[in-house]
Amino acid sequence: MTRLSPASLPAYAERYPIQNFDYRLLDSGEGRKLEQFGPYRFIRPAPQAIWPIRLAQKEWDQAVSEYTYSKGKEYGGDWNNSARLPKQAWNLTCEDLVFEIKPTGFGHMGLFPEQAAHWLWIRDFLKSLPEGSPKNVLNVFGYTGASTLAAAAGGAQVAHVDSSKASVNWARHNLELSGLGERPVRWYVDDVLKFLKREHNRERFYEGIILDPPTFGRGAKGEVWKIEKDLPQLLQRCRNVLSREPRFILFTTHSPGFSALTLKNMMLNYLVEPGSGRFDTGEMSLHNEEQGYHIPSGFYSLWWRD
Ligand SMILES: C[S@@+](CC[C@H](N)C(=O)[O-])C[C@H]1O[C@@H](n2cnc3c(N)ncnc32)[C@H](O)[C@@H]1O
Structure with missing residues (x-):
């Protein structure tokens, strides 16, 4: 690593x-x-x-x-x-x-480039896990699938959830374009909160969870998503589907006020025990190498266990 x-x-x-x-x-x-x-x-x-x-x-x-x-x-x-x-x-x-x-x-352009470092981290981290380790990855609010592709490239079995059928179709197309069309990816056009409840009932568990909730959104049947109201429930429901041997959780936001520390605190409250793994938290950015500028582009909190 x-x-x-x-x-x-x-x-x-x-x-x-x-x-x-x-x-x-x-x-x-x-x-x-x-x-x-x-x-x-x-x-x-x-x-x-x-x-x-x-x-x-x-x-x-x-x-x-x-x-x-x-x-x-x-x-x-x-x-x-x-x-x-x-x-x-x-x-x-x-x-x-x-x-x-x-x-x-x-x-939007179909891609959030400030997440690029995360795609490669996800791919390389999954590849680095010991042979035979279970690698079930859940990507909620998955949009056009960049993180889904990365997890599939890392050898994971992936569940991709988004309320927009057009986005899910776009993600499937991206998987094909990347030569990963045969990889095990399950696609769900669904409201994330409802999906997580169903997934818990189905007793499906994930070693990796990627969540990138928007400030405001709508589920597949018009359900209203508001980050300030729904985040605790989202994390609680993610907890219900987290494997007993979790490997990583990547939690990102683009919502003002939901800083890296807020994300980490939420993860410690709902998802992982303090001291159980490692954290990397910070600000996402778009970087101009020649000019040395970073445009602030949201926050991330990454937890992982090798
Ligand atoms: C910020 S984008 C996610 C970007 C993506 N994670 C990436 O890095 O490419 C938000 C996505 O959440 C979806 N969405 C919004 N509300 C939702 C809900 N209640 N259930 C499922 N998906 C939802 C939208 O359709 C949109 O694709």
Whole structure:
């Protein structure tokens, strides 16, 4: 195990190098970020980037589309597409994982690049476990499946849960693109809380759990998810499906106020005994190597036992 500290600051790039990632943060500032997703550049909001931009305007002008929030709204906005925006989705690789990319509502691209260090940690950690160790991994709020692909690449049997059928189909496609289509992955279009209750009743248990709850969401039948109200119940239900020999739990958030310490405290209250394993907690970031900037992009708390 060489990769023990995904996304740790300030030494993210040095401690956790990612080879062959087709994503790059090119510049940031004045509340925006300029990003390269494979061959195309995009501009998206970055409210935390309150510093000046560094690159010349002509670099920013190469963006094929810009997403801006609608006035007065933190969520919801519009893409302003140039004629250079491709009509078709395209592929992006991160080491051996391949993802289909396209701009979608809410300014998303089908991938949260600040999680990249975690994908590789998950893959390598699972590979490093002793031969024959059970490796059942649950990925809830799984979206387009990046962590699911990583766990499958690490040799795990994976359950992937998301309320959006379109996202689950996209994740299945990404698994195929990555040449992992034959790996044992079970797909569930379901409300996470309901799924966890059913899974407990079915007496299915997991050595690894990945949870990345949004601030607000909806289950498959319109059930309302609100992080500040539903988090304790989510963790309690995760506890019910945690194996007696757990290996890792990765808990991340993008919600203001749900800091790394909050996540760790929640894990200690609901999921793991103090002293039972190791913790790595911190801020996720998008990192620009040349400029040395990190754009804060949420929090993580990782617990593991070798
Ligand atoms: C922040 S994204 C997760 C990103 C993902 N973990 C990744 O790293 O690529 C949130 C996801 O949660 C899903 N979601 C929201 N509320 C849900 C619910 N109640 N049950 C299941 N999925 C839900 C959304 O469809 C969305 O795909």
